[in-house]
Amino acid sequence: MKKTTEKKVKRISRAGLARSVGGNAVNFIFLCIIAAFMALPLLYVISNAFKPMDEIFVYPPRLYVINPTLSNFKNLSSLMSQSWIPFSRYIFNSVFVTAISTFLQIIFASMAAYVLEKREFPGKRIFFGTVVISLMFTATVTAIPNYIIMNSLNMVNTYFALILPAAASSMGLYLMKQFIATSVPTVILEAARVDGASEMRIFWQIVMPLVKPAWLTLIIFSFQSIWSTTGNGYIYTETLKPLNYALSQVVSGGVARTGSAAAVAFIMLLPPLVVFIVSQSNILNTMASSGIKE
Amino acid sequence: MNKISLGEKIRYNLRLAKKNYDCYLFLLPFGILFAAFVVMPVAISIFFGFTDFNLLEMPELVGLKNYQKLFVDDEIFTIAFRNTIIIALVVGPIGYLASLLIAWQINELNNVLRAVMVTIMYAPSISGGAYTIWQYIFSNDSYGYINSVLISLGVIKKPVQFLSDTEWMLPIVIIVMIWMSLGAGFLSFVAGLKTIDKSFYEAGYIEGIKSRWQELWFITLPTMKPQLMFGAVMSITATFSAGAVGTQLFGSPSTDYAAHTIINHLEDYGNTRFEMGYACAIATVLFALMIICNELIKRLLNRVGT
Structure with a gap:
């Protein structure tokens, strides 16, 4: 047997x-x-x-x-150079908004994730519960009420209207907290505390380096979501609009622009795809801890 | 069992809060942004949903008038509501089960094949605006991919008006959304499956598990319940915020509102008509739908593996 x-x-x-x-x-x-x-x-x-x-x-x-x-791409670039705003301006807007919001998000989300996972304080369960529920409420769903808030804070038609909501993404905090749970051993933190390290120091010198793999995932997710925003509704001034808006204008140009529109679709597709291919194993590593535990 | 009185509990929590006050400082930067741009919009929607508000004048309380208009008088909302529910009921389960089955099958492949397959499956959901390609695929004339294939196969004689026939609009939105449905939830499944301890399977085999389906139901799924929950949240997010696909393919609003969703209706009143009170009532209904759906799925998932 x-x-x-x-x-x-x-x-x-x-x-x-x-x-x-x-x-x-x-x-x-x-x-x-x-x-x-x-x-x-x-x-x-x-x-x-x-x-x-x-x-x-x-x-x-x-x-x-x-x-x-490559004629479609040539047509597209000559089409873009006719616009009174240089093409590079749209690229700058997209890169600027993505960079700042992702930077803020990584720092803020990691700080919050650290105390939510490794410290004990009243209110943390309610806070995290709210974050989990809000994973469903993406920017598309909250766009209109958000507009009322932006309007009352005088942020409509500024970069802030794109940067701040993106930095507050609950997805970033959520993934970061789950990642800390599996990859930052509590023993190390306690050892550091015994040695007299301040919480700030523990966070910057122990936690942050350990969660570096999750940074990349956060960067990619926020890059993906910002790459596909047109900023419609929040931004009116042409010089503040992101690249996706400019490209989507080309697509709506009708049959004569079919070639350029095809080039646009390709340009929109390529960066997220390449970024994903390069960082796939890292992302899967982060996502391994993404489950919702009750 | 000695019961702790409420007063004691509060005193204990206050002491704990005082001792760990620095935690709140760590939480503060994210907390402020989160409160302002995620929690407040929901609170604001609920409040302004009971008012008449156009951004210029002070909001005026009108009680349930917006909701009465929504559910009784606004026939277009009824269409939008119906379409959203249909999309959620079709795309949600199909996308979710497909994510799971595909992730499960991919997990059996070797590393290189797995990486290639994950990329192919995940690509549509991050393709940005590339789904406009479906416009060419479903094009009304015989240059459209589907039409040309069907004509050459002799199935049809005249091209089908996929993009103008209201009968076809919702099915096409559903097809495109299913195509894009392998998103973050799918990645979570792939990653979760990879990390399941092999010894569970060995133990299960000795216990008498016979087929891969039994293995899936009794071992794999119960072990990855947390990922299943995350995937469910992601698929609720994607299906209830449907709207952009229809707008892109059929314009906004689509003919006879055939592809109109709650989000389209929300944008119509919020961005175009500036009837913010009414728009907020619509948003509140959407939030409620999502939370109810989330609750139902949670109950369902608790039965997995039993």
Whole structure:
């Protein structure tokens, strides 16, 4: 009896549990079909961006490109240079807003996450409970009431209108707290306290370096959300608007701009995708601790 | 069991708060922003929902008038409400289960294949505005991908008016949203599955688990309940804040409001008409829907693995 169990365990470690070759094959085919559904539209985006005009309007439509060209990107850049605001200004706006809000968020969220996870004080459960519920209330959902607040604080039509709400993202605090729970050992903190280190010092010199892997994830999430904002509703002055707004204006230009619009879709797609590919293992590491525990 | 009186409890908490006052200082910077831009909007929505307010004049209390208008007189809101619920009921469960099944299958692959698959599956949800490509795929004329394929296969003779036929608008929004539904929740599942202790499976096997489905239900799912909850929150977020996809593909408002959602209605009254009181009532309804949905899912998830 004991022997068969041992045998079983051995088989498990070699071939995985309760798996059949047929089942594995079916599952892999299932994955490939879904992968095709996910990837085809994106391939279409990519190939369109490099198609010359005659290929974009060819019948029947083709998924691939025969004579790749950069003319769409050239058209886009000449289109952009006609606008009375230099293209670089929009890029600056997007980069500036993303950088400042992400910086603020990392510092503020880490500070809050540290005490919420490692210290005991009245009110912390209510505070964190509110954060978890508010994970559902994203910027889209709170946009209108937020406008009333911005308006009363005189922040409509300033960078603050984009920066501050992004810095207050509950997702950042949430991920940071869960990450601290699994990767900052309480023993180290206690040892530092015994040695007489102040809380500020413990936070900056022990906690912050340990949660560095989670920084990148926070940076990427906030980059993704800011990359796709147009700032509509909060920002009226053309010179303060983010890149996505300028690009979305090109897309709404009709049939004549089909080529440039394809280039725009490609430009919008590329940065988040590349950033994700480069940092995938890091993000998955952070997300491993993302579960909601009760 | 000796009961602690309320007074003692308060005194104890005050002492604890005094001793750990520095915690509040750490919490303060985030707390201020969080209160101003996340908690306040919800509070403000609830309050202004009972008023008439156009940003210029002082808000005027009108009681339940906004809600009466919403649920009784505003036929467009009824459409928006219905569409949002349909989207949530279709996209939510499908996206959620797909995230789980796909993450589960990806977990069986080797590292290289897994990285490639995760990227492909996750890409649509971070593609920014790239979903406008569906406009070309569903294009009304025979240049549209779907139309051209269907015509060449002989299924149809004339191109289907996917983007103008009101019958097709909601289904198309749903397809595009399902395409984009493998987001943060999906990543959480992938990461969670990777970290499950192998010895659980070995123990389960000895206990008599026979198929991978039993393994999923009795071992994998109960172990990753926290991730399941997080995924649920993420999918509520995504489905109830639907609106941008419809606007992008069919314009705002869409013909006959066929793809109109609560968010579109909210933006219409908030950004265009500046009827802030009414917009806030709409937002309050949305918050309530999300919280109710979250509660229901929590109850459902507590039954997993039993």
